[in-house]
Amino acid sequence: MRWEGRRQSSNVEDRRGLPMGGIAGGGLLVLAVIAWALFTGQDPSSLLQQLPQAPSSEEAGQAVDPAQEPLREFVGVVLADTEDVWGELFPSSFSRPYESPRLVLFTGGVDSACGLASSAAGPFYCPSDRKAYLDLDFFSQLASELNAPGDFAMAYVIAHEIGHHVQNLVGVSDEVERAGHFGQEQGQESSVRLELQADYLAGVWAHHAQRTLGTLESGDVEEALAAANAIGDDTLQKRSQGYVVPDSFTHGTSQQRLRWFQRGLQTGDVAGMRELFELPYEKL
8 A cells, every 4th residue: 555655634633652542530530629629618729730730742752652653654644545535425425525533543541432442442433522543553463463464454444443434424323323222132233234334334445545546556455355354253253262152243254344345345336335234134
C-alpha cells in the first residue's frame, strides 16, 4: 500500500502516554471535590488548586514509543482515505453528507462513552461518541501472534471500525441494539450480521480506494484476507481454547469474514450491505 507522503486525517486523537488512555477519572474527582466543598461550605477553588495537575501533552508524549510514529502516520493516512471515499459515496448512497469520526489512539486501556476498555479487547468503535479506538500494539499482535502482517492487513482493521461508523450514521447499529432485547439468540445473530456488514463495508472502501486513489499494490488484498481469516470467531476460539462454540460467535467465522470482505471489494456496491440482514442466518 502506497501511503508515504500522503494526506493525514486531522481526526486522529492521540491519547498515548496518558493514564488509561485519558480516563475520565480526573473529571469525576473534580466533581467530587466541588460537591464536598459545597457540603462543607468551603471555597471549591482553593480545594481544586490542591489537586494534582494532569500531565501536559509534552510530558505525556515522553511515554510514547517513538518507534510507533510511522504507524501513527499510517493510521492518519488510512483514516484520510476513508474520509475521501465515504465522503464521495454518502451523498449518492444515503442522500446526506458523510460525517467523519475521530479515531483515538491509546495504550493499555481507555475510557470511552461506551465505558472502560482494555487493549486486550482489541480495536473497537463506540456509537455513543462516534469514535473508533485503537492501541497500536494490536498491529504487532496481528503480525506476530495471528500471522497476518502487512500494511493492508492493518488498513483492513481500521476500515472495519470505520464500517461500524457508517452503520451508526445510517441507523443500522440502533436496529441491531433493539434486536438484542428480543432474546439472546437473536441478539447474537444480529451481532454477527453487524460485524460481517462492517467487513463488507471495509471491502467497499478498499474497492473505491483502489479505483479513485490507486492505494492498493500487489499483495495488499492477500494481506487483508489473511487478517480477516485470522480474526474469525472459530479461528480465535481454536487458538485460545482448542475447540469452537458456534453459539458464542459474535463476529462470524473466518470463512464468513473472508466472503463478505471479498464481496465488498469486488462489487464496491454500498447497497449490497442490506443483504446481510436479508439472508437466512445459515446462509451468511
